[in-house]
Amino acid sequence: MKPLGRIYLVAILIFLYTPILVMMAMGFNASPLYELPFSFSLQWYEALWSNTVLLTAGLNSIVIAAITAVLATALGTMASVALSRRTFRGRSFLQLMLLPPIAIPWLITGTAMLIFFYWSGIGRGMHALLIGHVALAIPYVVLVVGTGFRTIRADLEEAAMSLGSTPVHAFFSVTLPLLYPSILGAALFAFAVSLDQFVISYFLATPGYTTLPVQIYSSIRKGFTPEINAISTVLLLGSMTVILIFARFAKPGDTRDKR
Amino acid sequence: MTNVKVHSVAKTYGTTPVLSDITTEFPEGSFTSLLGPSGSGKTTLLRIIAGFIKPDQGVVTIGNNDVTDIPVWGRNIGMMFQSYALFPHMTIAQNVAFGLERRGIKGAAARKEVDRALEMVRLPGFGSRTPKQLSGGQQQRVALARAIVIKPSVLLLDEPLSALDRRLRQEMQVELLRIQRESGLTTIFVTHDQEEALTLSDKVAILDKGRIVQIGEPEDVYERPLTRFAAEFLGDSNFLTGTVDNGAVRLADGTVVRTTSTLPTSGSKVTLAVRPEKMSIVSGPTDDNSLTARITTVIYAGPVLSYMLETADGLPLKLFAQNRDGKVLSDGDTITLSWAPEHTVPVGD
Numbered sequence: 268m269k270p271l272g273r274i275y276l277v278a279i280l281i282f283l284y285t286p287i288l289v290m291m292a293m294g295f296n297a298s299p300l301y302e303l304p305f306s307f308s309l310q311w312y313e314a315l316w317s318n319t320v321l322l323t324a325g326l327n328s329i330v331i332a333a334i335t336a337v338l339a340t341a342l343g344t345m346a347s348v349a350l351s352r353r354t355f356r357g358r359s360f361l362q363l364m365l366l367p368p369i370a371i372p373w374l375i376t377g378t379a380m381l382i383f384f385y386w387s388g389i390g391r392g393m394h395a396l397l398i399g400h401v402a403l404a405i406p407y408v409v410l411v412v413g414t415g416f417r418t419i420r421a422d423l424e425e426a427a428m429s430l431g432s433t434p435v436h437a438f439f440s441v442t443l444p445l446l447y448p449s450i451l452g453a454a455l456f457a458f459a460v461s462l463d464q465f466v467i468s469y470f471l472a473t474p475g476y477t478t479l480p481v482q483i484y485s486s487i488r489k490g491f492t493p494e495i496n497a498i499s500t501v502l503l504l505g506s507m508t509v510i511l512i513f514a515r516f517a518k519p520g521d522t523r524d525k526r
Numbered sequence: 527m528t529n530v531k532v533h534s535v536a537k538t539y540g541t542t543p544v545l546s547d548i549t550t551e552f553p554e555g556s557f558t559s560l561l562g563p564s565g566s567g568k569t570t571l572l573r574i575i576a577g578f579i580k581p582d583q584g585v586v587t588i589g590n591n592d593v594t595d596i597p598v599w600g601r602n603i604g605m606m607f608q609s610y611a612l613f614p615h616m617t618i619a620q621n622v623a624f625g626l627e628r629r630g631i632k633g634a635a636a637r638k639e640v641d642r643a644l645e646m647v648r649l650p651g652f653g654s655r656t657p658k659q660l661s662g663g664q665q666q667r668v669a670l671a672r673a674i675v676i677k678p679s680v681l682l683l684d685e686p687l688s689a690l691d692r693r694l695r696q697e698m699q700v701e702l703l704r705i706q707r708e709s710g711l712t713t714i715f716v717t718h719d720q721e722e723a724l725t726l727s728d729k730v731a732i733l734d735k736g737r738i739v740q741i742g743e744p745e746d747v748y749e750r751p752l753t754r755f756a757a758e759f760l761g762d763s764n765f766l767t768g769t770v771d772n773g774a775v776r777l778a779d780g781t782v783v784r785t786t787s788t789l790p791t792s793g794s795k796v797t798l799a800v801r802p803e804k805m806s807i808v809s810g811p812t813d814d815n816s817l818t819a820r821i822t823t824v825i826y827a828g829p830v831l832s833y834m835l836e837t838a839d840g841l842p843l844k845l846f847a848q849n850r851d852g853k854v855l856s857d858g859d860t861i862t863l864s865w866a867p868e869h870t871v872p873v874g875d
């Protein structure tokens with residue numbers, strides 16, 4: 268069974284990574300038409316360096332994703348605290364209503380946002396993108412942090428209070444340190460949701476302010492150039508580094524009992 | 527060392543009363559067990575004393591202070607939880623020092639206190655470990671050290687031993703009692719286990735449906751239960767019902783049963799409780815109370831024999847006999863059993 272399992276796993280990884288590796292390799296190929304034989308060249312990276320449109324869009328994407336991660340994580344964690352530790356009227360309803368947005372197709376959410384933002388005067392642009400991305404990311408944060416909460420027993424905070432902690436001190440000295448990996452994971456999730464986002468960004472971006480996925484899409488319509496491979500490679504390596512650092516420190520999938 | 531009082535405490539969730547008008551006192555330095563069936567309100571009472579739950583009415587005092595409106599973090603209590611509730615991200619020493627730090631005790635002074643507490647629970651030198659590296663019993667001891675190191679006014683324990691296996695549990699009972707005696711802490715201990723309650727406590731309080739039906743020394747409560755419920759919940763009991771007649775009780779079949787306890791007025795109905803081990807099988811006539819019954823089942827348990835009996839009226843009885851001569855009676859035998867009037871206790875319903 269064991270070798271079979273290993274072969275299966277390797278097959279999955281090959282399946283997942285081959286297109287990405289090909290995409291990365293082509294960024295280093297001299298041919299603009301992705302022709303073989305392969306001849307190594309950095310010309311597309313040089314071209315990217317002077318392609319301010321793509322670079323600006325890439326930077327915008329990262330800025331939006333970072334702000335979204337911070338805001339969505341803060342708001343979502345607070346919501347999660349309330350949902351997990353407090354009892355109030357309508358709690359289960361609220362908890363339930365957080366899930367459908369994850370399942371609603373982004374095309375529909377995006378259309379709805381565009382109509383609503385237009386109607387309410389919010390309009391389009393960076394602020395609209397931010398609002399949209401944060402709203403989109405919050406349910407994921409609540410879900411991830413909420414799962415983290417369930418692994419932390421409520422009697423830990425009670426123990427802290429019995430020893431003299433106020434509820435606030437108990438939260439910061441006991442719950443938060445234990446919740447930290449979940450919060451970090453949620454932030455990463457929010458960052459990824461935002462960075463990945465195309466449909467909603469496409470609706471809410473303006474010609475003057477756009478994100479990388481939207482910019483790549485419009486570039487592709489004009490014709491492929493390996494510069495796109497180059498910027499995709501940069502972005503990919505960047506986010507993979509973040510994820511690996513996270514995995515190293517937060518040990519997701521760590522099943523240790525957090526009593 | 528402080529005494530704890532609750533006065534007229536009541537708590538209702540929705541429309542179901544969980545505690546009704548509880549008034550009782552836990553004397554300074556005493557060990558009191560709260561015993562009762564599931565849902566009788568033991569945890570609720572303990573958590574009201576701790577300050578986790580606010581009673582709908584009534585007053586809680588610790589020492590001479592009315593703490594009813596003081597939240598748990600201002601009450602200086604030591605609490606032990608069923609699941610130990612050790613902080614997993616802290617070392618044992620940090621766990622024990624948590625309450626000290628909250629009281630402004632830090633550095634060398636705190637270390638000294640922590641070491642002393644760990645010594646008291648027989649875990650010296652465990653300070654640098656993490657909770658995960660300890661066994662269940664050891665974690666339990668750390669939880670106890672953490673609770674007593676702050677010199678609480680009262681030590682509250684909610685079934686702290688129920689997660690341990692039998693042997694470890696008995697070991698911890700001895701340990702708990704030793705530490706309670708050494709520290710002189712007023713202790714309130716919630717348990718399901720009647721034997722645990724009897725062996726550990728200075729006082730046992732029996733709860734039923736949100737009321738304390740009886741509180742007293744273990745011997746008192748066991749020998750002189752006030753109600754049928756108390757007699758049944760703490761130990762085993764036989765119940766005989768009859769009518770008071772001329773200072774004695776006449777059962778339905780005409781048998782007259784005497785008791786040394788005071789009876790209600792002649793003509794009233796009364797229930798008498800008799801512990802199964804207080805009854806014995808006799809061969810000749812006796813001055814004590816006696817009945818004839820047929821053996822329906824014999825349970826041989828080595829040192830003790832349990833006889834399930836039935837009188838001619840169909841009243842079921844239980845009798846525990848010491849296995850003194852190795853002679854076991856068999857099913858179907860008819861015997862005469864007797865018991866002393868002082869072991870005949872009239873109980874309320």
Ligand SMILES: Nc1ncnc2c1ncn2[C@@H]1O[C@H](COP(=O)(O)OP(=O)(O)OP(=O)(O)O)[C@@H](O)[C@H]1O
Pocket residue numbers: 539544562563564565566567568569570571718
């Ligand atoms: N927060 C709550 N909301 C509603 N009902 C509650 C709440 N807490 C307790 N109860 C009810 O109050 C009653 C007493 O509960 P409590 O936990 O005090 O019982 P207990 O004697 O400790 O039982 P056990 O031996 O099972 O621990 C139970 O019927 C329980 O369902």
Ligand SMILES: [Mg+2]
Pocket residue numbers: 568569570
């Ligand atoms: Mg309970």
